[in-house]
Amino acid sequence: MKRALKTIAASLARTEYIRKAIAEGGDFRVYTNRPTPQVMVGLFLMFFSYVIGWPLIGVLGWLAYHTRQPLIVVVGGPVAYGVSNLVFWIGIYLAGKSYATAFTKWLIKSLFEKILGPARDS
Numbered sequence: 001m002k003r004a005l006k007t008i009a010a011s012l013a014r015t016e017y018i019r020k021a022i023a024e025g026g027d028f029r030v031y032t033n034r035p036t037p038q039v040m041v042g043l044f045l046m047f048f049s050y051v052i053g054w055p056l057i058g059v060l061g062w063l064a065y066h067t068r069q070p071l072i073v074v075v076g077g078p079v080a081y082g083v084s085n086l087v088f089w090i091g092i093y094l095a096g097k098s099y100a101t102a103f104t105k106w107l108i109k110s111l112f113e114k115i116l117g118p119a120r121d122s
Contacts, residue, residue, distance in 0.1 A: 024105050045094065048087060057081060
């Protein structure tokens, strides 16, 4: 099993993306820089998705109970949840691209060095 894993990892390590990720793997400068406006908008959207998610579903449930119209929550609940998820994923896309890229490169470098051993300059 270990031999197969090493063979697969070695063949993947030959691809351009993996080689680049291993070479640039430990660069976390993106975390020390001031967030850009795009990142701030993304973080705001992620926060806002929580405000419009479950609290809105709770309000719809309360409204449906008091008006005796269950369709308010039956239809409105999934719609509110879907909109909340959409807003959250847009926020992740805006806020997380540079952060996710740095973390992914570090993760790839760590994983491949664990499987194949430390990177050798060739």
